[in-house]
Amino acid sequence: MTAIAPPLVPSVRGRRPIGVVLAGTVLALVVIAAVCAPLLAPYAPDTIDLSSSLVGTGRDHLLGTDSSGQDLLSRALYGARSSLIAPLALLAVAAVLGVTLGVLAAWRGGWVDALVSRLTDVMYAFPGLLFTVLIIAVFGAGMTTSVLALGLAFTPTIAKYTRSLALSEARKPYVDAYRVQGMGGLRICARHVVPNLARAVLGYLVVLFGEALMSLATLSYLGFGAQPPSSDWGLMVQEGQAAIVQGAMLPALVPGTAIALVVVCFNVVGVRAADRLGRQ
Amino acid sequence: MTEALLETEAAPETGALLDIADLTLRVPGAARPLLDSVSLSVAPGEVVALVGESGSGKSTTAKAALGLFPPGSTASGSVRFDGTEVLGLTGERLRAHRARSVALIHQDPRAALNPVRRVGDFLVERGATRSSAVELLASVGLPDPERRVRQRPHELSGGMLQRVVIAGALAARPRLLLADEATSALDVTTQADILALLRGLRAEHGLGLLFITHDLHLAAAYCDRVYVMYAGRVVESRTAKALFTTPAHPYTRGLLSCSPTLDTHTPLHPIPGRPPSLTDTFTGCPFTTRCDQAQPTCETWHPEPVRLPDGGTAACVAVTAVGSRAAGRHGWAQPQADGTVKNGATHE
Amino acid sequence: MTTHLLQAEHLSKTYPLPGGGSHTAAEDVSFTVPEGGALGIVGESGSGKTTVARMLVGLAHPDRGRIAVAGREREPRPPRGRAARLTRAREIQMVFQDPYVSLDPRLTATQCLHTALRLHGKQESAARDLLDRVGLGAREAEARPRDLSGGQRQRLAIARALAVDPRVLVLDEAVAALDVSIQAQILRLLAEIRRETAVALVFVSHDLAVVQHVTEEVLVMRSGRVVERGPTRRVLTAPETPYTRLLLASVPTADGWDPAEAARAREAV
Numbered sequence: 001m002t003a004i005a006p007p008l009v010p011s012v013r014g015r016r017p018i019g020v021v022l023a024g025t026v027l028a029l030v031v032i033a034a035v036c037a038p039l040l041a042p043y044a045p046d047t048i049d050l051s052s053s054l055v056g057t058g059r060d061h062l063l064g065t066d067s068s069g070q071d072l073l074s075r076a077l078y079g080a081r082s083s084l085i086a087p088l089a090l091l092a093v094a095a096v097l098g099v100t101l102g103v104l105a106a107w108r109g110g111w112v113d114a115l116v117s118r119l120t121d122v123m124y125a126f127p128g129l130l131f132t133v134l135i136i137a138v139f140g141a142g143m144t145t146s147v148l149a150l151g152l153a154f155t156p157t158i159a160k161y162t163r164s165l166a167l168s169e170a171r172k173p174y175v176d177a178y179r180v181q182g183m184g185g186l187r188i189c190a191r192h193v194v195p196n197l198a199r200a201v202l203g204y205l206v207v208l209f210g211e212a213l214m215s216l217a218t219l220s221y222l223g224f225g226a227q228p229p230s231s232d233w234g235l236m237v238q239e240g241q242a243a244i245v246q247g248a249m250l251p252a253l254v255p256g257t258a259i260a261l262v263v264v265c266f267n268v269v270g271v272r273a274a275d276r277l278g279r280q
Numbered sequence: 281m282t283e284a285l286l287e288t289e290a291a292p293e294t295g296a297l298l299d300i301a302d303l304t305l306r307v308p309g310a311a312r313p314l315l316d317s318v319s320l321s322v323a324p325g326e327v328v329a330l331v332g333e334s335g336s337g338k339s340t341t342a343k344a345a346l347g348l349f350p351p352g353s354t355a356s357g358s359v360r361f362d363g364t365e366v367l368g369l370t371g372e373r374l375r376a377h378r379a380r381s382v383a384l385i386h387q388d389p390r391a392a393l394n395p396v397r398r399v400g401d402f403l404v405e406r407g408a409t410r411s412s413a414v415e416l417l418a419s420v421g422l423p424d425p426e427r428r429v430r431q432r433p434h435e436l437s438g439g440m441l442q443r444v445v446i447a448g449a450l451a452a453r454p455r456l457l458l459a460d461e462a463t464s465a466l467d468v469t470t471q472a473d474i475l476a477l478l479r480g481l482r483a484e485h486g487l488g489l490l491f492i493t494h495d496l497h498l499a500a501a502y503c504d505r506v507y508v509m510y511a512g513r514v515v516e517s518r519t520a521k522a523l524f525t526t527p528a529h530p531y532t533r534g535l536l537s538c539s540p541t542l543d544t545h546t547p548l549h550p551i552p553g554r555p556p557s558l559t560d561t562f563t564g565c566p567f568t569t570r571c572d573q574a575q576p577t578c579e580t581w582h583p584e585p586v587r588l589p590d591g592g593t594a595a596c597v598a599v600t601a602v603g604s605r606a607a608g609r610h611g612w613a614q615p616q617a618d619g620t621v622k623n624g625a626t627h628e
Numbered sequence: 629m630t631t632h633l634l635q636a637e638h639l640s641k642t643y644p645l646p647g648g649g650s651h652t653a654a655e656d657v658s659f660t661v662p663e664g665g666a667l668g669i670v671g672e673s674g675s676g677k678t679t680v681a682r683m684l685v686g687l688a689h690p691d692r693g694r695i696a697v698a699g700r701e702r703e704p705r706p707p708r709g710r711a712a713r714l715t716r717a718r719e720i721q722m723v724f725q726d727p728y729v730s731l732d733p734r735l736t737a738t739q740c741l742h743t744a745l746r747l748h749g750k751q752e753s754a755a756r757d758l759l760d761r762v763g764l765g766a767r768e769a770e771a772r773p774r775d776l777s778g779g780q781r782q783r784l785a786i787a788r789a790l791a792v793d794p795r796v797l798v799l800d801e802a803v804a805a806l807d808v809s810i811q812a813q814i815l816r817l818l819a820e821i822r823r824e825t826a827v828a829l830v831f832v833s834h835d836l837a838v839v840q841h842v843t844e845e846v847l848v849m850r851s852g853r854v855v856e857r858g859p860t861r862r863v864l865t866a867p868e869t870p871y872t873r874l875l876l877a878s879v880p881t882a883d884g885w886d887p888a889e890a891a892r893a894r895e896a897v
Contacts, residue, residue, distance in 0.1 A: 333810075334778075334807050467673055469874055469875065469878045469890065470672075472877070472887040473891045476886075476890070494807065495808070495880070501881055539812070540835070541881070542840060550809060550810075550813040550815075551812070552813075554777050554779055554809075555807055555810075570809075
């Protein structure tokens, strides 16, 4: 849980669809679980019952409880909500900023491109987590600050990716054709070039989702992100690690597994999606 | 395996270098065969053209000569190279066939050359020695060959690169050259140079040359014999001269009258419609829908090469057969020769 | 001088090369095209013919020289104002070589024409007539470029240029990427359009035979310069410069053409 700047999309060919189907199914179940958490969860996620602290798996608690006696299944289900929505918000922030900067750099070229490129290079060189922690140190811990800070940290990656896409898109003859028709540059860019990039950028965002989830969990684990009594998975891992020394693995294992599962599934689905969406 | 169907005066049945007979190639998912009963032959020292529009199967036919088939395809018929059946070759023998007997020259020489390696390395990879590499480059007409072997592809022009590719093809001392639109991307003057070179090499080494092109005029002007393909079939095979003066198949006539030339001032007569794709299927002759001489029988007539008096063939129901052997094969109905001899018709 | 619809005078364009130095793409190119006329610009790769075409429509900015349509001089750079841009667009339109990449992949044929019509404040209902005029039917109207054949795409590209109702149509190798039978259809379509609209054509091509079928006047270019000009028929039957003779000798013809002769002619140039 250290690297925040994610790699560029690897190109995967001939991946077995069965893996993609499996990962997609898991993700669909997680989303359903998050949406229907109030229906599925046997307990309220913040019901503290110190009398049943660190209970193992059993009929009352399918996945056991943590040291405060909170039902781990219920917490994990509710945790899916913040663990899925927060990366989405993060990526929305990063996408808006990144796509704007990237397209601007590619379209205008010249000093604008130089400025944006140097800026993203500097951001790249600077460890993303350190940058985020710095912002949080200034503005205070919390989920909103984390999302915004990480959104900024993800911006250069998306900007760089979008810039390279937009550069090749802007060279295509259909852009020339619009110019010859007398269409203004801004309109060509906003109404025709950006929509043509949307699929590829969207594919890339799916790949980034796992990374975003992981980074947010990292921040929560470090105590900068979600604050108690939230059921965020990252926070749960941090709360659960104290129980490991008492011999109870589940409080850390359940949210940890959830994170790992979702991240892996998103990578599997994301790479496939990026491949398909990116191909025109 | 049937005997070679085409017996034109320039290609005797015996001694052919490449002899494709009744080759049918199917790929799963396609509505019709990629190639349907294709027969053609190339004799040593002969220049044979394979002409067609996109999707006609001309490149697929050329690759078949290399024993190179689309993945998942099933082939029937025979592809013989110097008497050896290529269809059954596997492993080491197939590799040897591809590496030594036949050489393929593509449209884009840049795709054939590794951009970071020197021209000399490219030739050495193909079996030349350092000193013979220089000789090879000289033999394909590259000026200053000693310098060229040390150069990289980006330092040479398109025409020079195509010469390098031809030199690479010659390095393995092949007996048949397949030129797949090898001059289409070049300027006309460069094209003429390369064509002159290929003709010279053929004479010098007794090479057979299968020249694949979309340009019927080029084929007629440059080659000894011409095969015209349409929708995976050979629709006409003639000597270049006969094809040009008395085209027999309506498609050939159509191609000739829709190709602009320098010396005619008559307006062009486009063929209506578009070349069929792999999803189009046919109950009879595939050209029927675009043909200006289609008859009701064309819808159901299974195209068969009909022998022409001059030894060529044309797969058209309106062409009168000479003898019944070709048409009667496989038991298909005899073409309805209703007395209208179309093979003598001139094109506008 | 104002009898000429399109006037290009002394167009020159030089591109800087990466390692210092410069490449002269066009040098002192001048020509005129009358209303409804057709001018061919022929040349091999690197002759500068495409640079001239791009300068005409404003995609390349000439270093020197001027271009005027119907006596009105075109600014060297695209104007900032919307009205001026649209006026300029109605003077000259262009059809590009590769119809696949010159069409917006996201838009159907109808949407493509609507975009052009809306931009110029015309009725969107004109799209149907335009499609009809270039021979595209109802099925093609709703298809995106990837679902159209090469010829259909080029028809759409022509319809898009006509949507603007231009005075001059520049075609840059517009039939080079098409199958022979389709190429003839497009050439016939262009002839029909000329008859109906009196649009002037600038037909840029490497193919002398095609140029002869389309144009009345021709420029032969080589290395950025005009080496010969005149009525197309005269230039192609009685060429006056060795280079034009070489070009003609290089074109395969049925009656005893020998590529070696062309190769020898090349050495003479």
